Amino acid sequence: MRMTRIKVAAVAAGLAMVAAGCGDAGSSGGETRDVEADENAEFESGTRMAELNEQGSIKIGVKFDQPGIGFKGASEDEPVGFDVEIGKILAADLGIAPEDIEWVETISDNREPFLEEGEVDLVVASYSITEERRQVVGQAGPYYETGQQLLVRSDSDISTVEDIKGTEVCSVTGSTSLENIEAEGATARGFDTYSECVDQVLNGSLDAMTTDGAILLGYAAEDPDNLKVVVEPFSEERYGVGYSKDAPEMCDFINDSLETAAEDGSYDEAFEITLGESGVETPELPALDPCA
Amino acid sequence: MTAEAAPEPGQIHAGTGEPLVVLDGVNKWFGSLHVLNDIDLSIARGEVVVVIGPSGSGKSTLCRTINRLETIQQGSITLDGQPLPAEGKQLANLRAEVGMVFQSFNLWAHKTILENLTLGPIKVRKTSKADAEKRGMELLERVGIAHQAQKYPAQLSGGQQQRVAIARALAMDPKVMLFDEPTSALDPEMIKEVLDVMVDLAQRGMTMVVVTHEMGFARTAADRVVFMADGAIAEENTPEEFFTNPRSERAQDFLGKILKH
């Protein structure tokens, strides 16, 4: 059982009772695929791919707090989720085994700085492709398409986007989801992590949580008695793989790698054991943006 | 203790008879130091009692016990027949009846002179602001500070501040006034203006307990002199008797020292 960060702190503050209401978000989606490094991977010298292949290790930024996508329990060593599986596929094609991947937690706000400063080589962290981001970093893909939806308590009356007018809805501080929900007439409440946001919905302080449907499905799958995902997606989010602009050659490599994974079935497998757990159908790999 | 430690009020002084303040068997210790040793003292209405004695004799402490700024461990103190309450509202009510003038004036630094006089009546007596100010100005007139009513304490000389402090105590219409070395912190040229106010007050019939080193004041204004040494009352008498014919050795010694110069 995993305790959210909030609850650990609340207990530490002397409120042991708080823990009584503790959910066990994060227990599912714990499966991983065995991926074998491609020992024959070869790259033109001077490219970043060759460098990484040579060095035999890679740093990949993923989310640690999104069940089904990128999630790492407090007691676990490695994160799990769809993004993590994508990262493993890309690393394998570089000739790097899963155990040689260093997983770095990235939050929404530090993804660009981490790429720019070389803290990570790749970002696979529910990283929506936008024009602004492409000004400062490279984004290959998309490898997955989703849209903004709402996560509400099972007994909630909210069923359409119109219903959220005048309600209070949370997401991660600074996220685009919050801006969108504000535009729909709800009061936007930002939190540090999705788990804190879910807690606010569960304890009745807030009416709903909003972000990409993929993330919401992960939470709903863990607590189906108390939570449900509602409304048709009202935005389009296309998850891309972030890389440094210093290495534009990475784009073609990532796209090729994704296409190969789609063809040989490893993409489908990666989805089924992670996001697929919540019952969503495995999608086709979306049409990839051409590399510049 | 002298043979006359607990005189019948009115016997050797010019009070009006019935006792206003009565200390009966009062004892106080600071740790192992016995600062008040079996004090019996009765002060009649309208009487002016001057307490003198060497420093450390307990005379200031005695003065401060009468409005319970100092607590006592043994004995009883009554004011107008009522024992001093221990705490809270009743104690506050009692203190309102007892005016106190301190050595270091203790005027409230953030209030004007007039406000220093009206704060007590307004907050404690619930007098209206207008009445309090009217009475305050009368008292300032009486002590000769009326023209400085809007100034702050720090802008006045020590003598002026002490006259204001006396007026502040009078504004509460106290039954008795306590003076704890009221001139000790003053420059010599300012002492007289304060003593004049006190003499005037005595002549108007105010009951007063005055701890002082001003022998001149004791001679002219006191009905009775109480001489303290080592926490006990060593001698009490009329000023004339006391200064011309002290009976106790301690008093003779003390007077010998201070009158030489």
Next chain:
Amino acid sequence: MEDIVSNFDLVLSGFWITLQLAFWSALGSLVIGALLVAMRVGPVRVLALFATSYVNIVRNTPLLVIFILVFAGFPALDLLVGTPFLVKGIVTMTIYTSPFVCEALRAGVNSVQLGQAEAARAIGMTFGQTMTQVVLPQAVRASVPPLTSVIIAMTKNTSIAAVFGLAEATARMRGFTNNNADDRILIFLVFALGYIVIVEAISGASWLLERRWRTVR
């Protein structure tokens, strides 16, 4: 650049919430802090003990933990569930800041001469009147410089509310940086400037108070 200019109302709305949070929290902290100092220096042992423990415990607790307690801990116990977020933010900031106010005031109380309170008691004022009429007004004057530091620190601390549901300045800044990865420096500067303006206003007010009270005495 265009984004922050064309959406400047969001910058202002963020700082408006920061200001509300700071203003009410400052007021709450000053009132609670004054009560705490009255308990600490007062004659009632139990209250003095309570105030001392409160100051020591809260002062040793990180602000973030208090935020978590109020925003996640209390609701889990069915407390404050329907309370507006701004109020919860103010409650949190007040809980955290009042001990610091208490200690700044206590330094001021200690600087007021004992005779001031003695004169008030001698004239028949109760403990409450002595504190409110004589001791605290003078203590506050002596405490203006340390109190100013406390209030400035508190104002900057309100930025933690950004991750507790309040769309104050820092939360808005995060929104802008998230949308405009290419303009981060400018966005930081704009918001830093906003905080500087608020802090300078507090310093200025403090300076005026000090000057006024100095001439009065």
